[in-house]
Amino acid sequence: MDSGVSRHMTSTLYLLKDVKSIRGGYVGFAGNQCGQIVGEGTLTNEKVAFKNVNYISELENNLLSISQICDKQFSTHFTDRECLILKPGFKIPEEWIIMRAPRVNDLYVMNMSTASTSSGSAQCFISRASERESVLWHRRMGHISLRKMNHLVHKNLVEGVNLRNFQLTEDCLDCKKGKKMMKPHPKKLVNSINLPFEGSLCMLLL
Structure with missing residues (x-):
């Protein structure tokens, strides 16, 4: 499924039915390569x-060309897991739309130099936070664990955070200091002090 191609095309001949030979034009590929259209079906x-x-x-x-599919009155919907082809007549509620990319010929062009959102507020599409951003939000959230940070944003339990995935590759020094405890002195099996304040006097002499 490709929104950047203007026609359906394949290199697998056995997938096509009612194939006929044609002498079509050339199609440009990446890397200054091209191929000729020699049939259709x-x-x-x-x-x-x-x-x-x-x-x-x-x-x-x-x-498969998205524009050609839409010419048949179908519509498409992309998610992070799949692409759906929907029956003719399906309409998306206006309040769900945050950006539009008008069709120009057989391509869909997004103009990012102008505000094309349907709502008045700006939207952020950044999902993964950088190391610096993760450290910053780790401090803002009171030095909570990385697992808890991601849990809060994934469940929409905190407002004002546009990032969706935090990553911390190094341990937080402040967290280490806060969790550090003094190692207890081992218990003495034999009492070596014979006079009052003898232990304090030894410490002062040292």
């Missing part, structure tokens, strides 16, 4: 069919 899984899929033998990955 239909790709289907018996539930949905994609027509006019370009066959390019030099292509390394099979690509």
Whole structure:
């Protein structure tokens, strides 16, 4: 699934049905490489069919164009685990939308130089905190453990923290000092003091 490709394309010929040879144009790849469109056919899984899929033998990955899918009145939804193709007619509530990327020809262009949020507040998409940021929030949160820091932000139990994953590679020196305890003196089996204040006098002489 690719929002940066304008047409469906594949290098796996056996996936296509009703293939016909064509003399198409060239498609540019990364690294100044390119491949020629030499055929097209239909790709289907018996539930949905994609027509006019370009066959390019030099292509390394099979690509489905998001814009071409949306032209069939379907919509797509991406998460951190999967991409969903939704039935025609599905609409996202306006209050759920924080940014828009208008379609320009067959690509979706996001203009980050202007405020394109639908709500008035700015949004932060940073998830992993740097080492310096993690140390800073560790101090702000009263030197709690790393596990507890991540638990608070993952469960939305603290306000004002845009970061979602803290990392600490070094132990906190202040935490070590706070947990440090004096090692107790070993118990003496035989009493070596015979006179009052003899132990204090020995310490003063030393």
